[in-house]
Amino acid sequence: MKDYIFILGRDPELSLLELASYFNARKVQYKIKVHSATAAILSLPGMDFAKVIKELGGTVKIARVIDNLDNEELYAGTSNKIKYAVSVYDDSDVEELKEYIKARMRQEKLKAAYKRSSRQEQFLMPNDVIRHELMSEGFELVVYDDIVARTIAVFNPFDYEKRDRERPKQRELHMLSIRLAKILINLSMAKEGDDLLDPFCGYGILLQEAMLMGINTLGFDISRECAEASKVNLAWVVKKYHLNANYKIFNADSRRISRFIEKADSAATEPYMGPLLNKIPMKPEALKSIQQLEPLYRDVLRELSKVVKGNIAIIVPRFRLYSGERIKFNFERMLSSFGFKPYSALPEVKLPIIYTASDSKIEREIWVIRKI
Ligand SMILES: C[S@@+](CC[C@H](N)C(=O)[O-])C[C@H]1O[C@@H](n2cnc3c(N)ncnc32)[C@H](O)[C@@H]1O
Structure with a gap:
C-alpha cells in the first residue's frame, strides 16, 4: 500500500x-x-x-x-x-x-x-x-x-470535448455532462461485465460512458427519437473505441421496465425533470411540476424495485424559488414504501448530495439507494 x-x-x-x-x-x-x-x-x-x-x-x-x-x-x-x-x-x-x-x-x-x-x-x-x-x-x-x-x-478535458463534439447524435438541451454521467455510474457501483440500466437514457450519454468502462448497458426512453439516437451513439462508441460491452435500447415507458427486462445489476440515471425552465419558476409553477413528476418517480421506483439488484444512483429535481424556498417531493418516504433506503459508501457523507449546474434553474438531489 x-x-x-x-x-x-x-x-x-x-x-x-x-x-x-x-x-x-x-x-x-x-x-x-x-x-x-x-x-x-x-x-x-x-x-x-x-x-x-x-x-x-x-x-x-x-x-x-x-x-x-x-x-x-x-x-x-x-x-x-x-x-x-x-x-x-x-x-x-x-x-x-x-x-x-x-x-x-x-x-x-x-x-x-x-x-x-x-x-x-x-x-x-x-x-x-x-x-x-x-x-x-x-x-x-x-x-x-x-x-x-x-x-x-x-x-484529460480534451478527451471529453472530443467525445462531446464527435458523437453523431447531438442535442443542445438535456445533455448530461460526461463528468456527472461518470459520477452516477460509479455511485451505482457498476463495474466491468455488469449490466447497468438507465431508465431515461435520452441520447445515451451515460450509457456511452458506462460502455467505455466495459459495462453492459440497458436503456429505456419513451421518445422514439431519443431511443434511436441512443442506438446510433452507442454503435458509434463501440466502433470508435473497439469495445466489447453489449447494449440494448428499448423505446418504451420506464413505468413498464419489468415487462421488458428481468434484471439489472445496478441503475444510474438523470430522469425526466419536467418541462425546461428559462427562468426561476414562481411557486404555483414549481408546485405544478412537482405534482406531475411525483407519480412518474413513484412508478419508476416500483419498477426498479422489481429488477435492480444493487445500487441505484438517481437524480431528483427540486425547485428553488426567488425567495430561497425549495419545492420538492418527499422522495425519502417514497423510497421506504418500495423497500429502498439511502446507501452511502462513506458514513460521513450524508445523502442526498445537492448538485447545481451553473446554467441550471433546477437543483439536483443526488441519491444512491438500494433494497433493504
Ligand atoms: C433528462 S433526459 C435524460 C438525459 C440522458 N441521461 C442523456 O444522457 O442524454 C430525460 C429523458 O427521459 C425521457 N422520458 C421521459 N419520460 C419517460 C418515461 N416515462 N419513460 C422513459 N423515458 C422517459 C425523455 O424522452 C428524455 O429523453
Missing part, C-alpha cells in the same frame, strides 16, 4: 463518495487518511492509475506521495530539455522546494523550463499539465497537507 493524493473536482463531497464507491465496487482495499474540499489522501495498492482517472468523473489529478525526495528520480526520459511545475494546494511556502529542484537539475545536467498556471493560480489545471506535456516531457510535483507528491495521472 502507498499513499496517493487525489485532487478533487468541483463537488468534493460527491468526488469523495465516488472514490469510495469505485474502490468498493472493485473490492480494492483502501484507507482515506485525510480529506478536505480540495483533496483526499488514500492508501492504496498499486494499480493502473491512467485507467482509474479516465473512469472517475470527480477527480482531476492523482499524485503519488514521495517518501524521500532525494531518492526520487525526477525525470526518467531521454529529452535533455524538460518542463516541470510545482502545484501547491495548501498554503505551504515552496521556495525551498523549488531551489532544491533547480539544484538537482543542475547536478543531473538537465535543462529545465518551469511552467506556471495559465490562470495565475498556485496550481496548474489539468489542461495546463496536458498542454505542456508534463507527464511525458517532464514532471509535476504536487504539494498538499505539507506533503510532496508526484502527479501520475491527470484528467
